Amino acid sequence: MSRTAIHVEHLGKQYRLGQFVGNYRTLRETFSEKFNARKTEEPRKLLPESIWALEDVSFDVLQGEVLGVVGRNGAGKSTLLKILSRVTEPTRGVVEIYGRVGSLLEVGTGFHPELTGRENIFLNGAILGMKKNEIESKFDEIVSFAEVETFIDTPVKRYSSGMYLRLAFAVAAHLEPEILVVDEVLAVGDADFQRKCLGKMSDVAKQGRTVLFVSHNMSAILRLTQETLVIDKGHLLLRAPTAEAVDFYLSRGLTQEGQRIWQPDEIPARADPFVPVAVRLTDRKGHILDGVRSTEPFFLEVEYKLKKPIKGLRVGIYIITSHGEFVFTSFDTDDPAQFEQYPQRPEGAYRSRCEVPANLLNGGRFVVGVNASSYRIKTYFHDEQALAFNVDAAGAPGTHWPENRLGAVRPMLAWKIDKIDGSEKK
Amino acid sequence: MVRSEPRKIIVKPTTGWAALNLRDLWIYRELVYFMTWRNLKVRYKQSLLGIGWAILQPFLTMVVFSIFFGNLAGVPSDGVPYPIFSYTALIPWTLFSKALQDASHSLVQSSHMITKVYFPRMILPLAAVLAGVVDFLIAFVVLLGMMVFYKVTPTANIWTIPFFLLLTLVTAIGVGLWLSALNVLYRDINYVLPFLTQFWMYISPIAYPTSMVPEKWRLVYALNPMTGVVEGFRWALLGTGQAPSMVTLISSLMALFLFISGMFYFKRMERQFADMV
Structure with missing residues (x-):
């Protein structure tokens, strides 16, 4: 019997417009805002120009489940992950999380270019919530996963971008959280590295831990997850077995006319x-x-x-x-x-x-x-x-046979037919 | 493998004055150490003079003070050589002013961390302040050297120094928490800070002795926690000024007030950091 790993109820997150780009205020603005508010006796609760990045989202994830999350840019996926990993607070609703949340949206967080690989492993591990002895016991594993053995005492500013990325991912991947949240890391790095990341993710899933996987890569979503959430404009549109959800997602909301x-x-x-x-x-x-x-x-x-x-x-x-x-x-x-x-x-x-x-x-x-x-x-x-x-495909090569052609492309190739058994009689 | 029942975390909107949640800070205590260590390491790796800066800053200030205040203006120094007199005050003062500067930038500088991963945000200003203690210790060794040079014997009260160091840190953390949180919301703090530090130095007995302040104003003067700190340092090391008294008490209470209010204000603003920074 599986227990609940994440319980999300009526979750909502409101942003003031402009906050997306990191909008800080000046004291003058705040003072004049407050002054005007008093003057006109406008209730301060009415935030002008705010939008709901996430609205009334509810779902449950069981332990050991691998759940995909798909949605367009700005649909609210990142906001959801940020709330789940406690980076930002929701405006409404409740989330109950059972266990430590590790997220691969934080690859390399806190890495300092002046520090060596070794120093960064410890620092980054601590930022992600690992204890010192925990990091020590996994140190060798992290280094060999990242394949940076010979450079471990070199400042990471001298690392190639691939090495840097591998090291950062290695630390995050060895966190062993009960719940793993992954966002698009697979979009970076070379093919080899991406394979490694996917492998590590399915390992995590096999160990019975919960994975939330956000991606634009439908084939990765199809391969790794059983069920998928479709999010659009801050709303949860559908939760369904992945094949169905991907189909729904790709055929809906993308129908702008050309x-x-x-x-x-x-x-x-x-x-x-x-x-x-x-x-x-x-x-x-x-x-x-x-x-x-x-x-x-x-x-x-x-x-x-x-x-x-x-x-x-x-x-x-x-x-x-x-x-x-x-x-x-x-x-x-x-x-x-x-x-x-x-x-x-x-x-x-x-x-x-x-x-x-x-x-x-x-x-x-x-x-x-x-x-x-x-x-x-x-x-x-x-x-x-x-x-x-x-x-x-009307009129395309071979359409005189009314059947479905396999394959994404349908080129007109220059075929030539030769008879080669030589038994032809003239 | 047996897994213990996972810790249940509830995430929901908080409003108004939030609880301090010191338990979380305790769970992440190792991060305080790592961040402090990172701050030190990065600082000394990047600057050419490295540790030299820790000594040069208070030392050069002391030289300038000695020439202009001690020699030219003839500011009294309670019977000890003026260089020692001012340097004793400049050590905790440098710790304090550097702490304010580093703490106020700590959140904005680490915005990439704040927007990506959860940890108690208070650790950032805390580690910024604590990193200064190493500089303090180095500068303190220089002070001991100067005392030998000027043949000033430390008093028997030297053992109270850790208390006055603590008082400095409590004050610095309190003000640092206020400034760092305000700096996320209002970048004006960058412009305010140099003025604030300068102003604060003039109202603290750094270049002059407390004895110059009229008696009836002493208690008001003690509302500045740095008064209690500097008085304490001079009393414990040089035997000048007052023994811990009402002044120390008022300064300590004020430091505590800044510390606690800073924590609550920080906690109140914390939930907006990731969206604002």
């Missing part, structure tokens, strides 16, 4: 100075399309602004199937000539546009993701579910 415009609250503060404006699916003339035909080319364009010049910026798209498999990734500076032409993009408004050729995608539903980054420097913006569209 265009996605980002609202200010959907843009994380770390995107700065990159400001995403919109992504559109269009025809050759720039008219917005809500669906395309497999046999015709179509265009994808990302509109954005740069508040400051960015070095080495690349803006690109992903095409993802509705099962969460990546079909391809393409960046606007993939062409070396283009790359050399834009070593640095000055500030201003931009549109990056590409043509997706005919006879590429199979019929079905696809999702467009957007990524703006500088290689090995920073990912400014990342939205794996920016837009969804349907591809109609």
